[in-house]
Amino acid sequence: MTQANSAQATNSVLLLFAHPGQSGSEVCLPMYRIACDTPGVTCVDLYAEYPTFNIDIQAEQQRLLAHKVLIFLFPLFWYSTPSLLKEWQDLVLEYNFAYGSKGDKLHGKPFLCALSAGGSEASYSPAGYNHFGLRTLLSPLEQTAALTGMDYLPPFALFGARSAAEEGRLAPHLERWQRLLDALVAGTAPNPRTSLPNDRASLVNDWELLFNDKAALMNDWEGLA
């Protein structure tokens, strides 16, 4: 049920990009452009497609059916997605499509949040001014994935986004992003439910193997095991 057709086999990843102020975007927009140039990734600029928030539910559901992997790419606004992406969730993830007795259309699809955050990594901790870890703050999305039967992947985040470029952190991030996309298209990305055993040590190991880079590790995965 989850696979649409073979014609979509090369376009297996669906990336929904939500950024309402793209002229001020330094992280997400370059990430989006990279994704657009990656074979096998269908890229959707939600704010371009629905500037008046008039989301075509039918078309969006068809798009979901036609892809194996779902990515949200967005700047973190007030610990959540920009409003249009929230509207997309509210409207598209319908009863008996995404959840409910017949709502199995998303079952088994890996789901990744790729985001930029203004605060530093340290601020997203009990001691920091954001007080919560990123994973805790994104728990509504994680639970949405759980209820819709999607496999929730560790969020792919760049912290301190406003200073990332001048501090030289942007270029390596974009490089890792490219590799992550390729791995998702190829189906070789780690999946916490299927390809990863239920213990944190080996999960960390897998991300390390993938990116060969400790900085890409997400800092808040205790709860998964």
Added chain:
Amino acid sequence: MTDIFLQAFVYLLAAVLAVPLAKRLGLGSVLGYLVAGVAIGPLLGLVGQETQSIQHFAEFGVVLMLFLVGLELDAKQLWQMRQRLLGLGGLQVLLTTAAVAGLAFALGQPWQIALALGMILAMSSTAIVLQSLNEKGLAKTEGGRSGFSVLLFQDIAVIPILAILPLLAVGAPATEASHDEMSLVAGLPGWANALVVLGAIASVVFGGRFLTRPLFGYVARSGLREVFTASALMLVIGIAALMSLVGLSPALGTFLAGVVLASSEFRHELESTIEPFKGLLLGLFFITVGAGIDFAMLLSQFALVLGLALGVMLIKALVLLLLARLFHLSGSDKWLFALSLAQAGEFGFVLLGYSQQQGVLGSELGALLSMVVAISMFLTPGLFILFERVILPRVTRSANARETDTIDEQGPVIIAGIGRFGQIVNRLLRANGVQTVVLDREYAQVERLREIEMKSFFGDVTNPELLHTAGIASAKMLVVAIDDVDGATALVRHVRQHYPQVAILARAFDRGHTYALTDAGADWVVSESFHSALTLGGEALTRLGMHPFAAEQRKTAMLEREKAHADELYQAWREVRDNSDRRKRYLELFMKLEAALKDDMGKDRMAGHSRSLSGWTPPPRGYEKALAADEEQTPPSSPA
């Protein structure tokens, strides 16, 4: 020639003076006309002999009125009325005739004369009753509809009565030359007569259904209003002539034609064209009734005339009350039915004259009865006032919840102009279950809409009469979308003035027109081009490389900027209109608006203070470090 002018002037002056006064006093226009007639006739002696002949002419108003009544009813409604028509109407004529005849016979009149009197006095006044019912908004009530059924039946009953009357003659006919009127059926055997009559009716129905549409369409396309008026009059007069030729009541024939045309797209335009003629002729008719009262005779036999008139009205009212009971009319409807039809009517005059010609009645009795009929008609507006002032409040008080149940058959929204603009509005409203009445003066537009089964009517919307018949008085809203700048403004002004409860939404052509419409009293005005131009502008920005969401924001900003300056520019426009020296000031303001707009677009919210352009802008660089520093100074309070 001078005579005619003088006479016409006297009649018109009397009406102009008396009718508005009567209306203001709450007495109704009919009483106003009657009093005006009394004033210029018996009181001042300004008119005299000619009233008889004028009255015959003015009776054509009744014909026009029945045409209009027919237009309000389509065949389906008429069929639904059949029970009331035959039952109520038939019984009213039969029982009243029997009661009056019986009484007359008991008082010593020969049975022939008694029967003739019964039939003559059974008739009520279509003219007074329908006019009063309409004027007081009672026509659509149960009592009003029942009354109308009876009047319609009486119109039909006149035909057999005219046939029976000569058989009742006891003496020789007073005049020999009563039959030199033209007739198609004179001297024909009975079966041929019936065939001709049926043929005439069939031709009215068939012609009304299949010939009038192309005819009116042809005339309407010419765009000449007066020719349309001429063709409407031609239709009614032609039918009246045809009916007279075959010995039927002209009123009945035009009523039938009205029913046939009730479902046509020309209905409202026909109504508004015929309406003024009807009004004038009926008014004239009422005046002649008043003017025709012979004061000398009235004074000499005052008690007798008044007693007879009151007696007749009492008998008729009792019969009507009985019928109301039989047909389950209750409350105010029962009283309206009984009181409204209690008078004798204009058909009474006709039948009286005819009876005298045929030698059924002597001239003295005829003159006396004419007076009785006239007085009873004169008293009718009084009965309506009695109903309105005394009975209605009482009944409403006792059955408060029930009476408010009036059905309005017109749409709550009138759309004036159904071209490119009005059509879209209409489709949106219709799709959402809003009832609309659509009017346009382009016949081609109406025709096109009718093809796709949208109810629309042809007519000049700027004509107040058409608006009225389309139901502006009971409408919630008027959408002005006509293709005529000054016409639209005039229309808005007219409706605002006369129907302040109607919400007016208007389409403007340009900035100046927007202000003119606002000034005329429109509640809400939209420029026909602004929003589509904005959409195109946004598309242009997008195609030039701007992000669609950003383009959307810029469109919104422009709209907001317009709104912010709308008042200021409107005031300036008013000043320019009143004083052309201010034109410079208006141009200055306009330039200021343009500059402000450009200014807005260039800034983002953080950099400058744009009030119009709203959108997301990133926080300043290094803001997170400042936040972290703040955090160290003040210990965190747990947000959870």
